[in-house]
Amino acid sequence: MNGYLLIPAAGSGRRMGADRNKLLLPLLGEPILAWTLKAAIATPGVCWLGIMVHPQDRADITAIVAALHPEVPVELIEGGATRQASVWAGVQALPQGADSVLIHDGARCLATPNLFHRCWADLATTPALIAAVPVKDTIKEVVNQKIVHTPARDRLWAAQTPQGFHVPLLRAAHQQSLENGWEVTDDAALLERMGHEVAIVIGEETNLKITTPADLAIATLILQSRL
Numbered sequence: 001m002n003g004y005l006l007i008p009a010a011g012s013g014r015r016m017g018a019d020r021n022k023l024l025l026p027l028l029g030e031p032i033l034a035w036t037l038k039a040a041i042a043t044p045g046v047c048w049l050g051i052m053v054h055p056q057d058r059a060d061i062t063a064i065v066a067a068l069h070p071e072v073p074v075e076l077i078e079g080g081a082t083r084q085a086s087v088w089a090g091v092q093a094l095p096q097g098a099d100s101v102l103i104h105d106g107a108r109c110l111a112t113p114n115l116f117h118r119c120w121a122d123l124a125t126t127p128a129l130i131a132a133v134p135v136k137d138t139i140k141e142v143v144n145q146k147i148v149h150t151p152a153r154d155r156l157w158a159a160q161t162p163q164g165f166h167v168p169l170l171r172a173a174h175q176q177s178l179e180n181g182w183e184v185t186d187d188a189a190l191l192e193r194m195g196h197e198v199a200i201v202i203g204e205e206t207n208l209k210i211t212t213p214a215d216l217a218i219a220t221l222i223l224q225s226r227l
């Protein structure tokens, strides 16, 4: 298995209320991003990691990577103004020979090697996939603080990362989105707009994305229970 992985890590700490990239904030004594990278590096079959970074974080992220002593090449790639732009920068920096790739948000620091492994394994036969879990809450569509729609819960899944793609397909999707000015929050949405099927890999309930201080508190508890 050739496990190529792109990690968008070029965001900010706005929703966290932090004045710097939230991925550099400490979680049980280590930066959030270090936990994400540790799980990725520990996955059998991983062969290359690209991390999309903001120029101002390059020194910090270089130090985080160095402290992990990875046995696979790790490249730092300059990210863009949006997650979508950062992923596109990463896709363009993939080594020759990367036929398929997983994309995993740096902010999802609780994903396990088992999840990475299952996604890479399915990519052998599936051109586009995402990790997702069924939603537990009833979801309401709201406009101006009024409910306009209640979708049937048994069809709703919460999208996570990793999301995995065959590289020519992902390239085509990003190129088409640049031409058409599509703005999306994940890569699967680009494929959906192209009318392409995207398969689900059963995700992990604990695979939360660190967005607010409450997420950080929950992540601390989950990691403590694992240690």
Ligand code: C5P
Residues within 6 Å of the ligand: 007, 008, 009, 010, 011, 012, 023, 052, 079, 080, 081, 082, 083, 084, 086, 087, 105, 106, 107, 108, 209, 210, 211
């Ligand atoms: O902000 P949010 O947590 O939704 O971002 C998801 C992931 O995308 C994060 O890991 C973040 O660092 C990354 N990102 C990026 N480039 C941006 C914005 C976000 O790589 N311009």
